[in-house]
Amino acid sequence: xxxxxxxxxxxxxxxxTVHYGEARALHGIDLDLNANEVTALIGPSGCxxxxxxxxxxxxxxVIDGCRVGGTVSIDEQNIYSDAVDVVxxxxxVGMVFQxxxxxxxxxxxxxxxxxxxxxxxxxxxxxxxxxxxxxxxxGLWEEVKxxxxxxxxxxxxGQQQRLCIAxxxxxxxxxxxxxxxxxxxxxIATAVIEELMEELRRDYTIVIVTHSMQQAARISxxxxxxxxxxxxxxxxxxxxxxxxxNQQTEAYISGKIG
Amino acid sequence: MSTSFxxxxxxxxxxxxxLFGRRRIRALSGAVSVKQHSRDxxxxxxxALCAVLVPLIVLLAWSGLSPLLLDAMLEDFxxxxxxxxxxxxxxxxxxxxxxxxxxxxxxxxxxxxIRNGSDYFALLRSNSNTARSVAVILLALGGLAYGAGKxxxxxxxRPAVERVFEVVMIIASAIAxxxxxxxxxxxxxxxxxxxDKVPMMDFLFGTSWSPQIAIREDQVGGSGSFGAxxxxxxxxxxxxxxxxxxxxxxxxxxxxxxxxxxxRLRGFAKPGIEILAGIPTVVYGFFAALMVAPFLRxxxxxxxxxxxxxxxxxxxxxxxxxxxxFISSLSxxxxxxxxxxxxxxxxxxxxTQSETIRQVVLPAALPGIVSAILxxxxxxIGETMIVVMAAGVAANLTANPFExxxxxTVQIVMLLVGDQEFDSxxxxxxxxxxxxxxxxxxMLNVLALYVVNRFREQYD
Numbered sequence: 001x002x003x004x005x006x007x008x009x010x011x012x013x014x015x016x017t018v019h020y021g022e023a024r025a026l027h028g029i030d031l032d033l034n035a036n037e038v039t040a041l042i043g044p045s046g047c048x049x050x051x052x053x054x055x056x057x058x059x060x061x062v063i064d065g066c067r068v069g070g071t072v073s074i075d076e077q078n079i080y081s082d083a084v085d086v087v088x089x090x091x092x093v094g095m096v097f098q099x100x101x102x103x104x105x106x107x108x109x110x111x112x113x114x115x116x117x118x119x120x121x122x123x124x125x126x127x128x129x130x131x132x133x134x135x136x137x138x139g140l141w142e143e144v145k146x147x148x149x150x151x152x153x154x155x156x157x158g159q160q161q162r163l164c165i166a167x168x169x170x171x172x173x174x175x176x177x178x179x180x181x182x183x184x185x186x187x188i189a190t191a192v193i194e195e196l197m198e199e200l201r202r203d204y205t206i207v208i209v210t211h212s213m214q215q216a217a218r219i220s221x222x223x224x225x226x227x228x229x230x231x232x233x234x235x236x237x238x239x240x241x242x243x244x245x246n247q248q249t250e251a252y253i254s255g256k257i258g
Numbered sequence: 259m260s261t262s263f264x265x266x267x268x269x270x271x272x273x274x275x276x277l278f279g280r281r282r283i284r285a286l287s288g289a290v291s292v293k294q295h296s297r298d299x300x301x302x303x304x305x306a307l308c309a310v311l312v313p314l315i316v317l318l319a320w321s322g323l324s325p326l327l328l329d330a331m332l333e334d335f336x337x338x339x340x341x342x343x344x345x346x347x348x349x350x351x352x353x354x355x356x357x358x359x360x361x362x363x364x365x366x367x368x369x370x371x372i373r374n375g376s377d378y379f380a381l382l383r384s385n386s387n388t389a390r391s392v393a394v395i396l397l398a399l400g401g402l403a404y405g406a407g408k409x410x411x412x413x414x415x416r417p418a419v420e421r422v423f424e425v426v427m428i429i430a431s432a433i434a435x436x437x438x439x440x441x442x443x444x445x446x447x448x449x450x451x452x453x454d455k456v457p458m459m460d461f462l463f464g465t466s467w468s469p470q471i472a473i474r475e476d477q478v479g480g481s482g483s484f485g486a487x488x489x490x491x492x493x494x495x496x497x498x499x500x501x502x503x504x505x506x507x508x509x510x511x512x513x514x515x516x517x518x519x520x521x522r523l524r525g526f527a528k529p530g531i532e533i534l535a536g537i538p539t540v541v542y543g544f545f546a547a548l549m550v551a552p553f554l555r556x557x558x559x560x561x562x563x564x565x566x567x568x569x570x571x572x573x574x575x576x577x578x579x580x581x582x583x584f585i586s587s588l589s590x591x592x593x594x595x596x597x598x599x600x601x602x603x604x605x606x607x608x609x610t611q612s613e614t615i616r617q618v619v620l621p622a623a624l625p626g627i628v629s630a631i632l633x634x635x636x637x638x639i640g641e642t643m644i645v646v647m648a649a650g651v652a653a654n655l656t657a658n659p660f661e662x663x664x665x666x667t668v669q670i671v672m673l674l675v676g677d678q679e680f681d682s683x684x685x686x687x688x689x690x691x692x693x694x695x696x697x698x699x700x701m702l703n704v705l706a707l708y709v710v711n712r713f714r715e716q717y718d
Contacts, residue, residue: 062605064521087608095606101599104622113617114607164603171607 010035010175010205011056015070018051018060025051027229028070038197038206040216040237043226044252049209052226053177056207057093058086074175091118094168098180100160102152107144110152110163111135114171130170138166139196158189165196176200178208182215194219213253217241225249259391261321268317268398272310275402279305279409287411296416304415307422308405313397320390328382335378339371355379445696448689455683456484461690463487467653469673469684484687488655492663496574496649497638499659503578505631508585516593517615528590535583539643546576546648558660565660568650574659577644584634592626593619625713629706636699642667666691
């Protein structure tokens with residue numbers, strides 16, 4: 001099921017399987033994800049979409065008893081090969097989680113954390129600049145520029161999530177993974193973050209897991225539908241939502257199952 | 259009837275009342291069509307409580323107070339027989355009479371006065387006993403009748419029974435609080451008596467501690483000096499050494515267990531460390547005195563250091579080992595309470611595991627860790643057995659950990675062993691030391707609570 005219609009492939013997954021202990025969560029996924037596009041992964045709970053997302057930055061590594069098979073290549077390099085350093089990989093593949101998880105540090109230190117551990121800023125001025133640029137891109141700068149020393153946990157939920165996005169893009173990754181980033185937010189905060197994704201896709205490859213069909217339709221260029229650990233159907237978002245090829249996909253997006 | 263037999267009687271009567279009440283309410287409710295308010299079991303309990311509660315209180319009060327009353331009556335009786343005895347002689351006589359009445363004073367030591375007194379005392383006791391038995395049993399039967407009379411389908415037995423149990427629980431918690439208040443008040447009271455004899459400033463800021471004072475008026479001996487500074491300095495030094503050992507080891511083992519160890523290893527390593535907390539401190543004490551202190555002295559001699567055979571270092575090291583499980587166990591709990599999402603967030607930014615722990619997990623857990631350390635310090639300050647055995651009793655004011663020092667707790671022990679008059683400055687000094695110790699540990703605990711509440715991050 002390889003997409004042949006485009007040449008701009010950033011992430012290439014081939015025969016990806018994931019086991020949690022004895023249970024198999026993903027059954028051989030083949031999927032190409034394009035650069036400078038938002039790809040939405042949709043499907044009912046437990047279908048494996050989050051598991052697949054976490055394969056892209058090897059976050060499954062930290063889970064006890066989790067085994068990943070197959071290959072995931074970013075820019076033609078298999079990230080599961082021994083030559084790849086997972087720390088370096090995660091600097092290239094940022095991630096935003098379902099629940100906002102700012103560190104219990106100041107707003108400034110939250111954003112500066114990644115650049116600091118990767119030695120990306122040599123002096124304070126450069127770091128200040130990175131923090132300001134990241135917060136601006138995440139649309140949070142105007143709200144927090146006067147209280148950068150306040151704790152990140154003192155912000156509202158929507159602000160916290162934008163802080164986490166700023167934190168993720170501060171290390172200048174090529175890819176940003178988002179695991180249901182708006183599920184804990186109200187519609188206004190959600191709209192702000194959706195606008196932001198549209199803006200970010202010019203520079204980054206974005207993969208988002210979402211439970212909201214409307215959100216997938218609004219923000220993504222491509223959509224992949226997962227069901228029970230299988231990739232059922234994927235393609236242009238418009239095509240998936242207007243004329244799905246598969247019965248299951250149609251049932252899900254029209255609200256009959258889920 | 260003996261106290262225990264009466265108690266058993268009450269127990270039996272209580273059980274009977276319960277069954278009787280339950281049966282009676284069934285019969286009463288069966289006869290009418292009204293809906294019963296409380297379940298049968300509450301009616302049974304109500305009757306049982308009516309039958310047992312008041313007699314039980316009377317039994318306990320009588321058993322507690324009657325010996326005092328009987329002693330007073332016996333003394334009155336003996337005083338009338340021989341009016342010119344001194345208070346001390348009277349005390350001895352009363353003790354002899356009581357001993358004779360239970361048969362532990364040999365016949366050869368008895369005289370007529372003792373025999374008469376003993377007969378009188380036996381009579382008093384048997385009268386008191388009979389009166390007690392009659393009172394308790396009458397009250398119990400009366401309570402049973404009263405409770406049974408109250409039973410009716412619409413009688414609100416459940417709230418009544420629950421109120422009784424609520425009061426019982428209030429009393430239980432009041433006992434703990436009142437005991438604490440009582441101890442603190444007696445400490446304060448005796449401390450003020452001590453300050454009548456020794457000026458407060460001399461005690462708090464004096465640098466010489468030698469509490470040897472004359473027991474008899476005519477004895478040759480110093481008047482004693484009660485400067486507590488050497489004691490507090492010794493306590494602080496040993497506590498400091500203990501913390502130097504316990505904080506790094508405890509913290510690192512907590513980090514290892516919560517962040518690195520796999521679940522199986524953690525499953526037996528954590529209880530294994532906690533076993534350290536179960537070793538009696540007296541065992542640590544002779545371990546320190548018989549093995550660690552000589553070992554330190556000998557190895558110190560090898561590299562040209564002079565260690566006294568009872569050194570602050572030995573006591574501090576062993577105390578540090580003892581404190582490890584406090585710090586590691588409490589820190590392990592707070593580290594585990596740091597949400598996994600924070601670790602994921604740091605890992606997703608490309609932080610290594612050690613960066614995640616140092617820069618994200620430990621700062622988030624810091625308030626809890628600080629309070630664990632403060633609690634461990636208050637535990638170390640109050641620790642007695644190890645320092646009694648390993649640190650020595652000489653009140654040296656020194657900053658050299660190789661020398662023998664003494665601590666507040668050791669000196670409290672030293673002041674109170676042996677025969678003393680209760681109101682001598684030496685004995686009262688123990689109360690003053692105890693009060694200061696209590697104050698310090700109280701402040702540490704309050705500080706620990708404050709740190710936790712003030713700096714805790716709220717995670718939902």
